Amino acid sequence: MAENVLDLQDSSFVVQLVYPALIEKGLDIDQIAQRCNITPELLQTSHARYPHAAQRHFWQVVEEISGDPLIGLHLAEIMSLHKGQVWEYLFLSSPTFGDGLQRALNYQRLVSDASRWELERDGDIACLNIHFSGGASAELRHFVEASALYLIRYFRTLTQDKFEPRWLAFGHKAAAPPERYAEVLGCEVRFAEPSTALVFNAEVLELPSSRAEPELLRLHEQLANERLARLQKQDIVVDVRSAIAETLEQGQPELNDVAERLGMNARVLRARLTEADTSFNQVLADYRCYLAKRLLSRTDESIADIVYLTGFSEPSTFYRAFKRWTDMTPVEYREFKQAQLQARSADQAPSQL
Known part of the structure; x- marks a missing residue:
């Protein structure tokens, strides 16, 4: 890969x-x-x-x-x-x-x-x-x-x-x-x-x-x-994240599909993720959270499009998940990041004499 x-x-x-x-x-x-x-x-x-x-x-x-x-x-x-x-x-x-x-x-x-x-x-x-x-x-x-x-x-x-x-x-x-x-x-x-x-x-x-x-x-x-050896155990997490990234727009990836994509059976994949102190659902949630925050803070994509891009079937499910991840709604998070950006821009602007 x-x-x-x-x-x-x-x-x-x-x-x-x-x-x-x-x-x-x-x-x-x-x-x-x-x-x-x-x-x-x-x-x-x-x-x-x-x-x-x-x-x-x-x-x-x-x-x-x-x-x-x-x-x-x-x-x-x-x-x-x-x-x-x-x-x-x-x-x-x-x-x-x-x-x-x-x-x-x-x-x-x-x-x-x-x-x-x-x-x-x-x-x-x-x-x-x-x-x-x-x-x-x-x-x-x-x-x-x-x-x-x-x-x-x-x-x-x-x-x-x-x-x-x-x-x-x-x-x-x-x-x-x-x-x-x-x-x-x-x-x-x-x-x-x-x-x-x-x-x-x-x-x-x-x-x-x-x-x-x-x-x-x-x-x-x-x-x-x-x-x-501990780092090498984490390599499977990288591979799973990459497979999730490649298939997320098609809907929620399943463990069996990702395992097949990586050329192994689901039982082996589950065991290797356990050795890396994580699980398929945790890797999926972490990547969705990372992608959602990146899209909200760095793009003008609509919330509806972000729901689709992060593989959620319903906006309500996405909203609940995002609230659980960040303790903010998607709209609140985007406004928070925009306010941070504006504050930094104001700090860097030259003084007007």
């Missing part, structure tokens, strides 16, 4: 890295948290996940509030490099920098579903290629740039400043003169390239780790595998 970008997720670790830097920069974190729905769970729970699609909105809000076209880079300059994540310990307890890097890449999904990292070596040159799902569009520029600088800083720390990038490639266009990027990143920066890539001297891969611990490495790999 084709990958659904809307179902890709990032670890709360990503938000937890950025949030203290926002505070240090003196930005209005209350406004950022409200506009981006940053919950206490995201800031306090190491295992929480959130939709990768929210990255676009988050960085747009941060740029608007900061007025800084290079805010991703400037936040990455002051981000804390260590958050006690399992992939960090894998890196630290591996025998060499290269071995630790490859292990971290093997478990990269623990950080995000939305990118794929590949390490290549050609003679004395090594290249870390980063492929972003859905493409690294201009809307994700800050996220990509912050990630690149964070990695460079982290690699330098692990190698006692022996890691030095030769050049860095971005898929997007520059938002400032290239020399400003080079000054912050410490290397030549190329733009509008086919992909994001960090190129460095391969000899650094052989550097021994000062914290190599074989026994701890085994424990860290066991923990990483357990967490990866």
